[in-house]
Amino acid sequence: MSTRGTVVFDVDGTLADTAADLIAAANACFRSRGLGDLLHPRDDAGIAFHGGRAMLRAGYGRAPADTLLPPGAEDEDFPRLLDFYDDGIAVSTRLYDGVEEALNALAADGAILSVCTNKPQALAEKLLAALGIRDRFAALVGADTLPVRKPDPRPYSAAVERAGGTVARSFLVGDTETDLKTARASGVPVTLVGFGPEGPGIARFSPDHILDHFAELPALARDWLRP
Incomplete structure (x- = not known):
């Protein structure tokens, strides 16, 4: 050795x-649920560096009060977030x-x-x-x-x-x-x-x-x- x-x-x-590409992946998850982009690529960089689940939780927390998310939405969206991120891993x-x-x-x-x-x-x-x-x-x-x-x-x-x-x-x-x-x-x-x-x-x-x-x-x- x-x-x-x-x-x-x-x-x-x-x-x-890597924040912008991470947040883009999370926002793709939110858009797929009709929620639009809930995270900002610059202002939410600190959230991005705490991982995919942290981004999802932060985004869900900003969803309109009448949003109906299925039980286990975070677990359902996490692998989808990774797929979105894999597709655009080095764009920004x-x-x-x-x-x-x-x-x-x-x-x-x-x-x-x-x-x-x-x-x-x-x-x-x-x-x-x-x-x-x-x-x-x-x-x-x-x-x-x-x-x-x-x-x-x-x-x-x-x-x-x-x-x-x-x-x-x-x-x-x-x-x-x-x-x-x-x-x-x-x-x-x-x-x-x-x-x-x-x-x-x-x-x-x-x-x-x-x-x-x-x-x-x-x-x-x-x-x-x-x-």
Whole structure:
């Protein structure tokens, strides 16, 4: 097993701004029920990064008072949302500024790169391929790769170990409280991005570091992963 350090990344809201395409999928579900577009692609970005079910619940909560939704509407619409999203996974999604340069610099420094996301694995694989960066990562663990998902520490451990690294010499790059809880449960440092939908508000979670731009990441990795 390699003794090199490992940098593990979340996907949505960390490597890429996926909110508009996620919300488009949720709105497609709402339109199919005659409710129109209930979520805004910019104003509701924070909801999008909490997952498909969070978007559906938020949308249902905004439906007119006389709307009659069938029992189990969320369970019925969730797989449909994933299908809609699969069909338009990279229409508006863009990598955050500096991602590719940071990945190149980390690789040049000898770091192992991996992904741990609560996005279904097949969708994460498809998105990163569409964005042209899937080959940068030695492993990818998604929401359905294991029976558990973040913030359980096991997906994180799997993402590190499947990439050939060791948890003791790794850290997580994320954007939500879930990522912070994952890192704490795994006993590793975490940096949360300060340019996602939370903006400076991410500081309320007290991460070990706030990443204001991806240009800062290689130096942080050299500091945190030094032998």
